[in-house]
Amino acid sequence: MKPVNKALFPSIVEKFQFDGQFVGLLPYGSGHINDTYSVIFQMDEHINRYILQRINTDVFCNPVELMENVVGVTRYLHSAITKAGGDPKRETLNLIPTVDGSYYYVDEQGGYWRAYLFIENTVTLQRARNKADFYESARSFGRFQLLLADYPAETLHETIPLFHNTPNRILQFQEALQADKKGRADKVRKEIDFVLEREEFTHVLVDLQAQGKLPLRVTHNDTKLNNVLIDAGTGLGICVIDLDTVMPGLSLNDFGDSIRFGASTAAEDEPDLSKVNFDLDLFEAYTQGYLEVAGKVLTDAEIDNLPVGAKMLTLECGIRFLTDYLAGDIYFKTAHPNQNLDRARTQFKLVQDMEEKWDAMFDIVKKHRNK
Ligand code: ADP
Ligand code: MG
Ligand code: MG
Known part of the structure; x- marks a missing residue:
């Protein structure tokens, strides 16, 4: 530009x-x-x-x-x-x-x-100051889904085709791996194996969608905390902004991306993986806020798969970072040569942590559904 x-x-x-x-x-x-x-x-x-x-x-x-x-x-x-x-x-x-x-x-x-x-008397937060901020963002994105539940999502343009088609992301990853343009593949065998071991999992949501088990929704596709205006006085979530990536898609994409970004204990490119963990308390705060507001319009299959959405979006994002690392850092801006690899590693660490906390994630969903 x-x-x-x-x-x-x-x-x-x-x-x-x-x-x-x-x-x-x-x-x-x-x-x-x-x-x-x-x-x-x-x-x-x-x-x-x-x-x-x-x-x-x-x-x-x-x-x-x-x-x-x-x-x-x-x-x-x-x-x-x-x-x-x-x-x-x-x-x-x-x-x-x-x-x-x-x-x-x-x-x-x-x-x-x-x-x-201009929406006055609001603040935009880059990081949650506390659990309540994250919970408020969940309520706001939940309300977005609730209010748009009857919108004919298929009439929206798919402005970025196949954006959250995870199997397609695997294909792009395999192409970059085959080409190995920068000769980096040998250095990241562990990460490559991590992805390949989960190839089958990447089909779960697109398959459910193809079988008609997950409805097409209006999705926001950039469900970060900084895209919710928070009331400066009350701290309540007021308005979802930044609608550039609104498209037809799965509610689980939006939910999953919020969790991926917001329920991590460290920055997306933290090189010290011991600092990167999936925080179950934050997962619970978001799940609670989201279900309190959107619960009544989500289908059982959507609610059942919230943990799958969280893991899918985190894995997908890690695959995209690793793909870009293999391709020579052409898509994501980098400030140092290993940044895309660092980013991929944080996402894979989160995926692994989710897998270890898998049952607890489902218990949390169970606790907050049908309230
Ligand atoms: P970007 O895609 O660059 O993040 P945003 O649409 O999120 O663009 O807008 C950038 C910032 O401008 C937001 O983070 C928010 O602080 C502010 N902003 C955007 N729209 C409004 C609005 N209608 N009222 C008040 N502030 C807004
Ligand atoms: Mg924004
Ligand atoms: Mg934006």
């Missing part, structure tokens, strides 16, 4: 239906994907704030389909929240139309811009 040309700002800002007198614009937040700004307008004594974002079209090569997904889902959420007696200006993203009545504007450099109402 070219850096944003600041000279274009006045012409970009005037393309959106913002209310009031333009006051200023500042870079905002610590998102890593898009270019995000807050835009301030004044109307009498009121300040109106908006979020203005340039979509990262290096990462998302189909911004039009992406925006169609965002429009569909935010519209639906707006009406579902209104029906449920909530505050639709705070509990979902609200797109601001352009003066032409579109939901995005393409600048003269080909940059895709969109704008949202």
Whole structure:
């Protein structure tokens, strides 16, 4: 992506239906994907704030389909929240139309811009301060699933095809292994075997889906804590944001990815594996929050397979890191030569730890279902 040309700002800002007198614009937040700004307008004594974002079209090569997904889902959420007696200006993203009545504007450099109402008095957390934050994110992602339970998920675009098709990730891994472009395979035989031993497991969810046993859902696909706005005063989860990767998929993908990232005791690239553990307390906090809110719309098969989702997404992510290591670090950004290997190893350590705690994971699901 070219850096944003600041000279274009006045012409970009005037393309959106913002209310009031333009006051200023500042870079905002610590998102890593898009270019995000807050835009301030004044109307009498009121300040109106908006979020203005340039979509990262290096990462998302189909911004039009992406925006169609965002429009569909935010519209639906707006009406579902209104029906449920909530505050639709705070509990979902609200797109601001352009003066032409579109939901995005393409600048003269080909940059895709969109704008949202700014949701005030919230914080974005990079890491949970405590178990309660993680539990709150579970309730928010659970509510996202609950409110969208009747959305026709098949009408959404699959903007990243086969994103969580784990057997396909194995195929890509095998290709990278065969090619062994950087001659790294010999150094990581243990990790390679770890993946190959679990090849059969990688089919479990896609098979259940093919047999019609797991429903197609609206999935978020980036269910990290930093994509939930938390109320600055109460600490409650308010709104799920960052809808760029919304696609049709399995609820277990979203659940699993939250656990993979949030229930680990260490960073994703921690080189000291003795620090990397799967934290059952955090797993329980998330499972409890998620089931309290989404439990009534999830099928028995979905609930039964929550631990499988957690392990699948962790294994899949480890496979992707190891694949990229073998291919020469072409997909994930790295700051040092072994970073993708370190990342793969943390994921495999978590998988192993989940396998050791497998029965306890199912007991936790049992404890919190049907409440
Ligand atoms: P990225 O994909 O780059 O992470 P996000 O859509 O998550 O982009 O936005 C980046 C940050 O901007 C978020 O982490 C959040 O702090 C802030 N943000 C995004 N949308 C809003 C909003 N509507 N109201 C308030 N803050 C927001
Ligand atoms: Mg984000
Ligand atoms: Mg994002």
